[in-house]
Amino acid sequence: GEKVEQHESTLSVREGDSAVINCTYTDTASSYFPWYKQEAGKGLHFVIDIRSNVDRKQSQRLIVLLDKKAKRFSLHITATQPEDSAIYFCAAVASSSFSKLVFGQGTSLSVVP
């Protein structure tokens, strides 16, 4: 089945710099890649997604890139702010069921002033 690897377990950036979180997946048939943010003590909430028919998507300061050949996708957070500090999870839809997501292990992002 699908496996999603999230490469950075922790990441620290200075406020105003960009942060990049990288993920790889194994199932060539995967077509949907969402990102979720988890603030301390809370549940996950959706931040942005990308589908396999495009290779780039932007929503305000968030950019997602998808490289289907390399089976890799990444989240870029530009002009980081302290409120961006959280755990970020990448995910991919399982080809066995479009309702199932397989999550990466999470990246703890710290934005330091």
Next chain:
Amino acid sequence: DMKVTQMPRYLIKRMGENVLLECGQDMSHETMYWYRQDPGLGLQLIYISYDVDSNSEGDIPKGYRVSRKKREHFSLILDSAKTNQTSVYFCASSSGGADTQYFGPGTRLLVL
């Protein structure tokens, strides 16, 4: 207001006791999920429910069962809890397919 609620938020049980975790959603979503979150492992899917009485095992169903008798309500049951079931449990719902999942705030379960 799109919301997923979970009760209780914190729970301490002794090994061998039964545990009931409850989840509700107000979005009339057909699909609901139970996950557990452990450090370094991300989220692991325990069960998925496609609608009332239409439940399917996820990746780690052993030791758990679920009940969905109303579309807005999904329960996770641990019969005879084990210490390795200490975790944070999240419920989520979605309208199905590759659509956004909405998560509850989680239940922290400690099994002694």
